[in-house]
Amino acid sequence: MQQKPDNTVVKRGANLLLQGAALTDLSCPACSSPLFKLKDGTLWCAKDEKKVVIVKEGQQPPNQAIAPSTAYDKLEATLMAKVEDVQGKIEKTQDMDELQKLTSALLELLNSLEKIKQMKKT
Numbered sequence: 001m002q003q004k005p006d007n008t009v010v011k012r013g014a015n016l017l018l019q020g021a022a023l024t025d026l027s028c029p030a031c032s033s034p035l036f037k038l039k040d041g042t043l044w045c046a047k048d049e050k051k052v053v054i055v056k057e058g059q060q061p062p063n064q065a066i067a068p069s070t071a072y073d074k075l076e077a078t079l080m081a082k083v084e085d086v087q088g089k090i091e092k093t094q095d096m097d098e099l100q101k102l103t104s105a106l107l108e109l110l111n112s113l114e115k116i117k118q119m120k121k122t
Contacts (some may be wrong), residue, residue, distance in 0.1 A: 012046040047075035
């Protein structure tokens with residue numbers, strides 16, 4: 001009997017596709033979930049909410065000093081989850097004051113995400 005997929009993971013995957021990520025034929029070595037290729041070429045596991053690095057046999061893994069910090073990855077994943085939460089609330093609200101507060105919160109979250117992406121590049 002097949003297990004029903006986790007709805008949050010499906011939503012994360014759909015959100016990645018909406019942001020321009022591509023579904024690959026690769027699977028996560030940790031959880032076997034399908035991997036997404038982000039616009040910057042990064043492989044991403046929607047279930048584990050983390051970057052995946054594929055190392056071919058005989059190759060050395062990338063230098064850890066160059067790889068982005070897992071703290072940044074975790075923070076980015078948390079902020080993305082909050083963006084999804086706010087998006088859902090924006091869709092449901094009819095109150096203009098509440099809409100204004102939610103869009104302000106969304107803007108702050110998106111600004112924070114952009115800063116994290118810039119920090120990960122350095």
